[in-house]
Amino acid sequence: MATGRVGRRFQITLPVSVRKALGIKPGDKVEYKVVDGKLEIRVLRPNMLEVLDQTLREYDFVALHEETGGDAVKYVREMRGWNDE
Numbered sequence: 860m861a862t863g864r865v866g867r868r869f870q871i872t873l874p875v876s877v878r879k880a881l882g883i884k885p886g887d888k889v890e891y892k893v894v895d896g897k898l899e900i901r902v903l904r905p906n907m908l909e910v911l912d913q914t915l916r917e918y919d920f921v922a923l924h925e926e927t928g929g930d931a932v933k934y935v936r937e938m939r940g941w942n943d944e
Contacts, residue, residue, distance in 0.1 A: 861874035861877050
């Protein structure tokens with residue numbers, strides 16, 4: 860079990876062992892929940908479908924789709940001279 864200390868501004872530093880175990884990196888969001896007098900901290904991971912949807916809405920891929928004929932992998936392979944046959 861890892862321990863820590865609460866600073867003057869009520870900030871805590873997560874011990875290295877906890878950060879590594881949870882894969883926490885700077886900028887990650889966490890959720891705090893008090894259950895039966897205990898603090899639970901959960902790392903909030905982005906929903907990849909929402910990220911993809913947002914990316915597709917933000918960027919116009921029509922030109923890329925037209926250039927590649929809708930098959931970007933095939934297009935790149937042809938540009939590199941790789942023959943699939």
